Amino acid sequence: MSLFTTQIVNSLVLGGVYALLSISLTFLYSVSGVLQLAQADVMVVGAYCGYLTTLLVPNLVVGVLVGTLVTGLLGLAIYEGIFRWMRNSGHLILVAGLALSSLIEESLKVIFLSGHPVAYGQRVVGNGSSLGFQLLLLGLAVAIGAAFQIFLMRSRWGRALRATADDHETARLLGIPVNLMVRLSFVISSALAGGAGVLLAVIFQYITPFIGGQIEFTAVAVILFGGLGSIPGAIIGSFILATSQVFATTYLSSSYQDAITFGLIVLILVFRPKGLFSVSREVRA
């Protein structure tokens, strides 16, 4: 397989995982109005759950399922413990997210021996870089994303969630229990991030409590330039960013990978402040 093809596959896999995290963030934001800055750390919790599960059952799919379940519950706890009490708190919502992010990182550090890197066993990931395995990862990412999308577009509750995202008051007037929808959005988005975390840990080939911090900023940037609240925007933004990162690492040097990422983010935000695919929630005149 040529280097170029490998890079394409790598970009797709990385982009797929970024996309899951960005979808999770942008979906949560559009339903609840909360930009949850610790979502990438929820993702890391998912990664650790996957790791622990695969110690017992060496199967990645089972790992993804358990990771999804546990982080879904974590999402509920985060809502009930923190964000439920923080409506209209402005910038403080961001601060709460940052503090929560640090709280999760530090807790993981305490639980997992000062955060020494751990990795999934050979029995789970085999030769992790083989094309077949990469395609399995991609398949899993697509499956998670597709399941979420079908739920959102086709089911009665998915429709109610989207109505809530469009307008809380109108949703209420149609008999939709808006508070329940907000709670549900925390559970679903956290589960989505957790599932993505299991896959990310495989791609990175190790887990530490800190990998969340490294991609948090990227994920927020992606949803902003994809257009806050736009799921297609989040997906396309993720692939643009992943591709530029993978190719910059290969053909330039890895140290400039971040410069490319940040340069791209600043340029896009300055010239398209509403994002590449902004969702117009305004009424036509």
Add this chain to the structure above:
Amino acid sequence: MLTLQNVVVRYGGIEALHGVSIEVPQSRAVAVIGANGAGKTTLAKSVMGLVRLTSGRVIFQGSDLGRLQTEARVRLGIGLVPEGRGLLPTLTVEENLLVGGHTQKTEIRSQLAHIYEEFPMLLPLRRRAARLLSGGELQMLAIGRALMARPRLLILDEPSMGLSPKAAGNVLEALQHLKHAGTTILLVEQNTNLAFEIADYVYVLETGNNVAEGTGEALTDSEFVRESYLGGV
């Protein structure tokens, strides 16, 4: 069917309603008219539980609604078509209608077919996102969506606002049709023509107070109302 008793609503130091009482009998159409800022929208919202009453009571079919959640009021059979139409921009026309039937466990499809029959203009638009609709189409959608929950009482807040005379005429026609079919209607309007055309009884609101009430004819003849709301002509 619906009774408001001395409703007072105050927010942020501003008293929007100072003890308003109105009565909407079963299968009748009642209108509340008044200028901008008279408290009409607050009145509509107070029935739905979107604003909290400072004092007074809202009674629907004999029971005090108290602090009942909006969702529960919808389940009881009250529907509101809000001011500005309550657009759900990213949902398609059909999805808007389906969401309107959220409280209905059964027969959503047959109700959907019924709405398309009632508002045939929506059928060709069913796959279009709501944000792409014209004002008149949106108003029809908003009414159709509220009807998906099969309300016993339908409240409409300024349905003619910003519409062309032709579109406003369509709204009027739809309301008349509903009235004949037996739906109880509470219309909150600034457009006195529309209100007089449809309503059996009209209340006039001014800065949060009832200042006049009567049948359309009686009010048209009243010197006070002519002066205040009909431009003094």
Add this chain to the structure above:
Amino acid sequence: MNIDFNSALIITGIDVLMAISIYLPMSTGVLFLLPIGTMATSAYTFAYLTIHGTPTVVAALAGILLAGLVALFGGALTAKLRGLVIAIASLGMAEIIQVFVQNFAPLGATQGLIGVPLVTTIPVTLAITVAVIALVVLVEFSPLGERIRAVEQDELAAGCVGVNVPRLTLTLQVTSGLISGLAGVLSAGYLTYVGPTEFGIQQMNQFLMAAVLGGSTTTAGSVVGGVLTGFVPQLVQFLATYQLLVYSALVIVIVLVRRQGLVTTVRLRRAITRRTWARKGKGVQIQQGLALEIKGIRKRYGGIHVLNNVTLSAHAQEVLAIIGANGAGKTTLLNVISGVIRPDSGEVRLGDDAITGLASHQIVKKGVVRTFQNLRLFGGMTVHENVAVVDAELGDSLLEMLRLREVADRDAKSLPYGYQRRLEIARALAAKPKVLLLDEPTSGMTHGEAGEVAALIKDLRAQGLTIVLIDHNLRFVMQVADRVVVLDRGAVIAEGDPYSVQQDPAVMDAYLIHTPKRTAVSET
């Protein structure tokens, strides 16, 4: 317990400075996160120059200046952005600076630079920190502070009462750059080392927490926050591995318990400013009105002509009323005159001056001041402060004139509707207009209140002011207007004295309600 008070104090000083550098732009509502990058700029400049033999003071000045320049560039580049977008864009710029120093060999790449002279002592840190705090508090308690808060409350309205919003925001961003530059020099001179890991997102998060946690509405909040992030972690050092864990849990608790941040100084500030400014007590002066001419204005949105060749004029010292149905283009016309939107073509003249295309604050300076249909007061500020934004030296005479004196110390948003409407007029008059534009001044008022506004308008006109008003209350219009212009679908369809306009059949058809068999469209 073994606490190093020296380093705790110095770290606290640096944290306070950084918190202030985030607080300053945030006081206008802009979350600008470049300071971590400007701090790095200045720290690296200072380190590089001192290591290569430049005198300390020169190196420090060079570092701070460069930090200011970077902030100027960053602020100008992101001038149009707001909300989260500017936060992430500015943080992205800071990250680019970090990646640059991390990879640039002359700056030591990942190793950083060592051998910076130890210049940061406790007296130096204290002196600088106290001086900066004093300066910022002075601004907070000055009329400039009111203007800054007005921008935070409502940018558009601030522009429409004469605040130069772009210049004010950029000034605050540059000042923030300079202060973070100071912090950078202090940090390099304390650690005797600079390295890329000191200037990452983690540190930015820390400083942001400091700025918000203490209370983002006042300098005192930044000081308290700086102490919390700088000093408290040193106090809980005995917790060893659990130090950060406990600290972040503590932050969450504070955030949940004190949603406005730990401290506010609103009452103290109001007590002081109210007393000092009221003493100056200048009187109101009504200016001699000028003529306002509007020629051939066109404006289209998405193919629809909202204004289609509108030509009309208000003569000097008259009351001109513009009426028309919903969607006739009245408010758009007012937006064009006041510089909120630009017309596609056409001209607006005030006396002999063309004012077309000027920014709203410039138009206010020329003498055209407006109010808003849907009330754009600075809601979280008092009645007195709303007026002080425009002219702090104006005493109570203006409030007296509009019967607002007894509510002078109440928050604008807590006032009854009629009072809020009068306050909008008071705020506009404080800008000394030659032409006053009123957008639906009696909307939502009782007949009694509308009558009072009518009397006020007649009085202002008698004193020589030119007034252009939009209203849907025809009785009111007939009462106050010298002339009436009727707009319909973006064009003038009638013009003349109130009585003849009222009798015009075209007007009856387009606007007045009682034409049979026609469902008129109501005004909103």
